[in-house]
Amino acid sequence: xxHFDVVGLGLATLDILVQTPRLPNSNDCFPIAxxxxxxxxxxxxxxxxxxxxxxxxxYLGSIASDDTATQIISELHRYGIDTEHCPKRDSGVSSxxxxxxxxxNGQRAILFQKSTSQDLQPEEVPLDLIKNARALHxxxxxxxxxxxAARIAxxxxxxxxxxxxxxxxxxxxxxxxxxxxxxxVVAKKFAFETxxxxxxxxxxxxLLNTYRNQQVVITDGEHGSWYWDRHTHFHQPAFxxxxxxxxxxxxxxxxxxxxxxxxxxxxxxxxLKFASAVAALKCTQIGGRKGIPTLAQTQQFINSYQN
Amino acid sequence: xxHFDVVGLGLATLDILVQTPRLPNSNDCFPIAxxxxxxxxxxxxxxxxxxxxxxxxxYLGSIASDDTATQIISELHRYGIDTEHCPKRDSGVSSxxxxxxxxxNGQRAILFQKSTSQDLQPEEVPLDLIKNARALHxxxxxxxxxxxAARIAxxxxxxxxxxxxxxxxxxxxxxxxxxxxxxxVVAKKFAFETxxxxxxxxxxxxLLNTYRNQQVVITDGEHGSWYWDRHTHFHQPAFxxxxxxxxxxxxxxxxxxxxxxxxxxxxxxxxLKFASAVAALKCTQIGGRKGIPTLAQTQQFINSYQN
Numbered sequence: 158x159x160h161f162d163v164v165g166l167g168l169a170t171l172d173i174l175v176q177t178p179r180l181p182n183s184n185d186c187f188p189i190a191x192x193x194x195x196x197x198x199x200x201x202x203x204x205x206x207x208x209x210x211x212x213x214x215x216y217l218g219s220i221a222s223d224d225t226a227t228q229i230i231s232e233l234h235r236y237g238i239d240t241e242h243c244p245k246r247d248s249g250v251s252s253x254x255x256x257x258x259x260x261x262n263g264q265r266a267i268l269f270q271k272s273t274s275q276d277l278q279p280e281e282v283p284l285d286l287i288k289n290a291r292a293l294h295x296x297x298x299x300x301x302x303x304x305x306a307a308r309i310a311x312x313x314x315x316x317x318x319x320x321x322x323x324x325x326x327x328x329x330x331x332x333x334x335x336x337x338x339x340x341x342v343v344a345k346k347f348a349f350e351t352x353x354x355x356x357x358x359x360x361x362x363x364l365l366n367t368y369r370n371q372q373v374v375i376t377d378g379e380h381g382s383w384y385w386d387r388h389t390h391f392h393q394p395a396f397x398x399x400x401x402x403x404x405x406x407x408x409x410x411x412x413x414x415x416x417x418x419x420x421x422x423x424x425x426x427x428x429l430k431f432a433s434a435v436a437a438l439k440c441t442q443i444g445g446r447k448g449i450p451t452l453a454q455t456q457q458f459i460n461s462y463q464n
Numbered sequence: 465x466x467h468f469d470v471v472g473l474g475l476a477t478l479d480i481l482v483q484t485p486r487l488p489n490s491n492d493c494f495p496i497a498x499x500x501x502x503x504x505x506x507x508x509x510x511x512x513x514x515x516x517x518x519x520x521x522x523y524l525g526s527i528a529s530d531d532t533a534t535q536i537i538s539e540l541h542r543y544g545i546d547t548e549h550c551p552k553r554d555s556g557v558s559s560x561x562x563x564x565x566x567x568x569n570g571q572r573a574i575l576f577q578k579s580t581s582q583d584l585q586p587e588e589v590p591l592d593l594i595k596n597a598r599a600l601h602x603x604x605x606x607x608x609x610x611x612x613a614a615r616i617a618x619x620x621x622x623x624x625x626x627x628x629x630x631x632x633x634x635x636x637x638x639x640x641x642x643x644x645x646x647x648x649v650v651a652k653k654f655a656f657e658t659x660x661x662x663x664x665x666x667x668x669x670x671l672l673n674t675y676r677n678q679q680v681v682i683t684d685g686e687h688g689s690w691y692w693d694r695h696t697h698f699h700q701p702a703f704x705x706x707x708x709x710x711x712x713x714x715x716x717x718x719x720x721x722x723x724x725x726x727x728x729x730x731x732x733x734x735x736l737k738f739a740s741a742v743a744a745l746k747c748t749q750i751g752g753r754k755g756i757p758t759l760a761q762t763q764q765f766i767n768s769y770q771n
Contacts, residue, residue: 173480173499175562180488181573183566192480192560192577194531224501228531253499255482255562259490266488270499 158285161239162212162419166277166306167200167296167324169218169233170252171225172404174444178260190260195444196232197254199296199323202405202445203412206435207294208236210416210452215239215286217306218299221274225251236446244281249274258402258443265404279305288313294415297324300334307337316340316418320411322347335368340418342374342411361385372418374429376410378403384429393429396437396462405445410436434459465592468546469519469726473584473613474507474603474631476525476540477559478532479711481751485567497567502751503539504561506603506630509712509752510719513742515543517723517759522546522593524613525606528581532558543753551588556581565709565750572711586612595620601722604631607641614644623647623725627718629654642675647725649681649718668692679725681736683717685710691736700736703744703769712752717743741766 176191196202204214216233220226220243229251230240254269277299287293293310295303297320310317319334321343326334331351335341341364343351348360352367357375365373365385372386381394413435417428435455442448450458483498503509511521523540527533527550536558537547561576584606594600600617602610604627617624626641628650633641638658642648648671650658655667659674664682672680672692679693688701720742724735742762749755757765 173562175575177575180490181564181575183487183569183571183573186574186576189562189575189577192532192557192562192575224535225499250499255480255496255499257488262490264490266490267493268482268484268488268496269493270496 158283158289159239160289161215161286162290163204163207163292163294163415164215164217164286164290165200165204165294166217166282166299166303167294168198168252168298169196169201169216169229170198170254171229172197172445173253173255174402174404175255175257176260176443177257180257180259180266191443193444193447194228195446196229197405197445198252199320199408199411200294200298201229201233202408203294203296203320203415204233204238205236205446206409206412206449207416208238209449210413212416212419215242215290217242217277217282217286219243219274219277220245221249221251221272222247223250225253242283242286244277246274256404258404263400263402277302282306282309284309287315290315291419292316292318292415294318294320294411295334296320297322297326300324300326300330304330304334304337307334311337318342318411318415318418320408321351323407335370338368339371340415341368341370341372342376342414344407345375345377348375357383361390372425374414376407382429382433384425386425389425391426393426393433396434398437398441400440402443403440406436406440408445409439409449430459431455434462465590465596466546467596468522468593469597470511470514470599470601470722471522471524471593471597472507472511472601473524473589473606473610474601475505475559475605476503476508476523476536477505477561478536479504479752480560480562481709481711482562482564483567483750484564487564487566487573498750500751500754501535502753503536504712504715504752505559506627506715506718507601507605508536508540509715510601510603510627510722511540511545512543512753513716513719513756514723515545516756517720519723519726522549522597524549524584524589524593526550526581526584527552528556528558528579529554530557532560549590549593551584553581563711565711570707570709584609589613589616591616594622597622598726599623599625599722601625601627601718602641603627604629604633607631607633607637611637611641611644614641618644625649625718625722625725627715628658630714642677645675646678647722648675648677648679649683649721651714652682652684655682664690668697679732681721683714689736689740691732693732696732698733700733700740703741705744705748707747709750710747713743713747715752716746716756737766738762741769
């Protein structure tokens with residue numbers, strides 16, 4: 158079996174992005190600025206970011222049998238992401254969203270369709286795929302399969318990374334999964350809800366102490382991100398850019414942060430700075446994926462950036 | 465060169481149909497009932513209807529180079545429609561629409577993107593393709609090419625059919641094109657605007673006398689349609705069905721009416737009844753194409769229909 162840098166187990170969707178002068182009323186008919194279809198989903202977009210930076214990635218999830226599924230998979234292949242271990246379902250529609258982005262303010266209205274295909278099952282997770290990877294990235298979808306994969310990863314010293322808050326974790330699933338996670342990166346809202354705390358500094362320490370993760374990162378959009386491990390704690394401000402669309406910024410951050418964790422010579426400070434830079438650059442173009450830069454572009458942006 | 469029953473010269477688009485409980489406000493995020501992608505465009509959907517009924521069809525238009533174009537063309541191929549004479553453009557985006565259909569009342573809000581590819585040009589219309597067809601169907605897009613094709617058709621006794629009012633005809637283009645048309649089928653709004661009359665019976669006679677078409681049909685949705693030729697005039701009521709979505713009902717009517725005109729044994733009355741029946745059946749499913757019935761289904765519907 159082929160060895161991958163990262164196996165991502167979670168959601169892959171199609172985003173239909175509509176850049177519109179305004180939201181429609183009944184019987185309206187007017188031209189829009191742009192219409193774009195780009196794949197989405199927390200794990201799938203994280204893998205695209207990893208792959209663009211040069212990591213060797215595999216996507217694992219269940220695939221519906223509709224045209225949308227074909228579009229989702231062929232885009233992953235274009236980014237060089239392997240999907241050969243995904244079980245294919247005979248029926249059901251794929252996850253997809255229509256995202257109306259208002260041109261005046263960049264605000265988004267999201268109309269989503271959930272997949273009606275059967276979830277990825279624990280017995281569909283190939284043991285060799287996980288144990289031969291350097292890292293496993295999860296997003297809280299297909300949770301029984303994700304917990305099973307995280308256990309395999311732990312036994313074989315494969316790093317486990319979780320995008321907390323994107324998926325649909327129940328409390329008991331969460332308490333089972335979180336202690337299996339090495340790299341826990343969560344949005345502020347998720348950190349507050351999980352810990353019951355209302356202060357980022359308290360919530361971060363609480364997560365680290367409760368679930369004994371190697372490292373915890375809390376993100377808060379334009380306010381930047383916070384890092385904790387056993388030895389260090391610090392804050393990384395967000396990079397200031399002209400924001401066109403924030404779709405997928407969090408997914409991208411997670412993928413890039415994991416990429417950074419796989420670079421043994423990088424300090425925690427540079428890991429967070431690097432992930433913040435890529436997430437910011439992503440927001441300068443429409444859609445969750447098009448704006449994701451390469452390694453060289455990111456380094457150039459960081460070097461030339463003046464606060 | 466292959467001989468076709470119908471060559472359609474005009475617009476092919478992609479419709480993204482969203483069946484939604486309500487229209488969105490800023491920052492909304494909610495689930496929708498259905499998301500469907502179906503090809504659209506007046507001429508392209510008319511050809512799908514013709515093809516489903518058994519006619520042998522060719523689509524002629526310019527094709528952009530984006531993923532949407534690939535989707536548009538592969539759907540036409542699935543319906544058995546030939547596209548081999550379409551010039552391909554190196555740049556530009558395809559025509560596409562996001563159509564939000566409100567579940568409560570079936571009303572539609574349409575957000576559209578116009579193609580930025582170069583139009584089909586008159587010199588790109590293959591002479592043999594047109595002169596060997598039984599009919600040419602136009603929709604008011606790519607007008608210089610459409611006028612050129614209509615002239616060829618006229619010279620070679622190929623029927624010319626026009627979906628008036630769908631496209632973007634300027635007044636001088638209209639007055640050049642209309643006298644070249646044998647089968648003129650227009651919506652009430654177009655008939656009123658073109659003739660300056662505000663009465664369907666007056667407008668229909670006015671069109672027939674001004675442009676000397678073989679036959680004129682005016683459609684008015686649920687109020688039915690009206691027919692004129694040199695000898696006859698009558699009204700066809702609309703069929704009553706449970707309407708889910710009216711997208712493409714007009715396009716379908718045009719295609720089916722042309723199909724009916726190619727059946728030499730059918731009376732004008734049966735032609736209009738048949739086209740009305742297919743257009744009504746189309747409205748019982750979402751999207752412009754999925755609900756279009758076969759010949760046998762239509763005949764069965766007409767026979768079993770009780771007013």
